[in-house]
Amino acid sequence: MRLQWKYSLVINLSVIAILVAFYFFDSIRVRREMNALHALGAERGAELRKIADNTILNAVVSEIETTKAFDVQRLNQVLNALKREHPDMRDVLNVHISLSDTRIRSSLLASADAVVINLDSADLEQIETKGATVHAVEGQNATAIVIKYIAPLTMPESVALEPSSLAAYEQILDEGMLPLDKGWYDDVWWKVFTEEVYVPEEPVISEEKSRRWRVTDQEESTLYNLWQQDGNLWIQRSLTGYIQVLFDVPYIDRSIRNSQLMHAILIVIVGALLVILIDLTTNHLVMKPLERMTHIIQSAESGDLSLDQTYSSDEIGRATYNLVRMLWQLRDSHSKRIAALGQFAAGVAHEIRNPLNSIGMTAQHLKSVFSQQKVSKDDIEEAKELLEIVDNKIQELKQTSEQFLTLNRPRKLNIKLVDLNTLVEQVLSEFALIAEEAKVQLIRNYEGNLPNIPLDATLMRQTLFNFVQNSIQAMPKGGSIYMSTSDEKTGEDMEYAVIEIRDTGIGIAEEIQEQIYDAYFTTKDETGGIGLGLAISHQIIIAHGGKVEVRSKMGMGTAFKISLPLNRDQL
Known part of the structure; x- marks a missing residue:
């Protein structure tokens, strides 16, 4: 396997293994933290619901019943008094009170951002069925509990039913839920119900077994309870709306900080493991083979070029072997070059020696010929022949030197x-x-x-x-x-x-x-x-x-x- 692939495979598999282990242990830790947080949240939620129902709701309803109206100033005073006097209110950040339109009328603390209590249809349904809705406040470590209050404004009033009205009354009972419209059943309901107030076009909530009905006037935030008892029709008018209590939940912030700290510690541990792993892998796969290559090169410089050593099978091992072989070949080639140069010198000496010997002998003979007192015509002819021999030998020497020079210069071709x-x-x-x-x-x-x-x-x-x-x-x-x-x-x-x-x-x-x-x-x-x-x-x-x-x-x-x-x- 190539060193690059082996190195990448070891590093990548190790990183994946470490990250999987990190994810596994971190998931266990987070799951435990979430379970503990849920348990604490459930316990704390019950406490907060108890504070909202028993302390704040009772005080608000009592104040409205006493004053028979929604007095904003008095309600603000009640909320501030609760905050000062009740130890249960220490974690309360703010309280908002609205009528049924959810627009905030009274608050413990003035807030420019709080205009209405945001409730959707699901929240309203949950309040009607479970009595409250609980949710986290975005951007704050706070929990909001919204409950509905109903504060009676009048004492129950009754009117005796006339026998002539029973048919219309029974028809309403059969329908179950009907809009109270001025044009319907004016002989009984309008006479009884509209003596004091305007009846809106709102749905009637019917409880047929108990012969009770409830009508809410959203515009007036007024609730009308109607029931039939002992042949009389009873009516009671109440004020209704919503109370939103914001509680501080410091344990969430502490949990987040602890989780961040644990994440930081785990990241440091994972980073350290990765550094150690990469260092060990690099040292084993790269540094040690390179050190071995360096040692072999140093040995080669000192003349030890043995190819019998053990080499690894990766690229560095093969490169080391090839390098040693190349150095061995270079040394062998150098030795051969030296031997060839000596052989060349001997050959050149041989090639030059023969012509030079011939030239020397010819020169000696010419010297002896022209040393005579009388040089004959035959001597002159002989001298010419000897000079021709000298010229031929010089041409041989020239050709030998030309071959030597030609070997060491680029060829110029006449194509x-x-x-x-x-x-x-x-x-x-x-x-x-x-x-x-x-x-x-x-x-x-x-x-x-x-x-x-x-x-x-x-x-x-x-x-x-x-x-x-x-x-x-x-x-x-x-x-x-x-x-x-x-x-x-x-x-x-x-x-x-x-x-x-x-x-x-x-x-x-x-x-x-x-x-x-x-x-x-x-x-x-x-x-x-x-x-x-x-x-x-x-x-x-x-x-x-x-x-x-x-x-x-x-x-x-x-x-x-x-x-x-x-x-x-x-x-």
């Missing part, structure tokens, strides 16, 4: 379209006599439809000359050289002209096949070769955008495959 078959034939023609003397047979096989290709004819002739010359030298007892040309198309849509040179010589050992194109490398120590022929030829092929491949086995000959692009625009 022209060339008939490759003709070029190959010209090279083989130069070896006709040499091949005959060496008992080497030259066998040709040319591709007839091969197009002209862009080449530097001079350099390519030199390249082919070197390959053919090496093949002849590889067959000291004679043999055959097969020269062929063809075209080839690669998978990259590149078209090449191919020259194959195959001989039946002694072959090239497999361990040195990668070195035959190295400068100064030679296997011809006995003939004094300096190892530049194939190196220069390889450079020329590469400069043309081509490539060369070798196949060889000892005792079975060698084959060189030279591929040259048919179109230089492909490069």
Whole structure:
């Protein structure tokens, strides 16, 4: 597995595991806190409901019954007195009193934000069925309890029912809930009910078993209770509205602070675990392998380049192994270069020594010729021949130095379209006599439809000359050289002209096949070769955008495959 994937996998899985554990333990903690908070809230809610019902509601209803009216000033005084005198009121933040329209008329504390007691239909239904509604106050650590009050304004009054009115009365009983409209049942209800007040178009709440009815006038915040008893119709008028009590709940704020503190502690613990985990993972997967790589590099600098050490299978281990192998190859290559340089120096010395010896001997002979008192015409002719020998040797030295300089400078190609078959034939023609003397047979096989290709004819002739010359030298007892040309198309849509040179010589050992194109490398120590022929030829092929491949086995000959692009625009 790649180091990047392994590192990411370990880190991600560990982070997920830690976060899952954090979520699990935090959920347990939060659940326990919520259970405790709910229990405390239920207990506290019962206490607050008791305060609202027994203390505040009773005081408000008593005040309205006493004054027979909704006196705002007196109600404010009552609320302030309750706040001062009753210890149960210590957690009361504010009290709002409204009529049935929910618009606030009286408050313990004046509040610019409080205009009405916000109640929806669900709240009203809950108040009617359960007697109160409880909810949290948004933006405050407070709980609001809303209860409904009914304060009688008049003593019950009764009217005897006339026998002629019983039919209409029974009809109302059968209907159950009917609007009290001035146009309905005026013979009984309107006569009885509207002697003092206006009857609104409100629903009648009927309790048929107890023969009771209740009508609410929303506009006047007045409640009318009607009931029938002993043949009389009783009516009582009451004032109705809502009381909202705001209680401080400090335990919620404490719970929030404790929860935030625990969250902070858990986050610190999780962060510390993640830091430790990342540090351990990084140290194990990255730092230790890097330290090992550094140690190996330091050992390599001191000369210890053993490849037998144990390496990890990740990228750093493979990189360390490749680095050591590269350093080993560089050292080996450097050693080979030094050896090749020594071999080159010996070859150059050999190449230079022979011409210089010849030049020296010729010079001595010329000196002896011209030291005579009389120089004959034959002596002059001999001197000319000797000078010709000197000139030839100088040209050999010049060619040797030119080969050395050419190897170390970029190739400048004189590209022209060339008939490759003709070029190959010209090279083989130069070896006709040499091949005959060496008992080497030259066998040709040319591709007839091969197009002209862009080449530097001079350099390519030199390249082919070197390959053919090496093949002849590889067959000291004679043999055959097969020269062929063809075209080839690669998978990259590149078209090449191919020259194959195959001989039946002694072959090239497999361990040195990668070195035959190295400068100064030679296997011809006995003939004094300096190892530049194939190196220069390889450079020329590469400069043309081509490539060369070798196949060889000892005792079975060698084959060189030279591929040259048919179109230089492909490069």
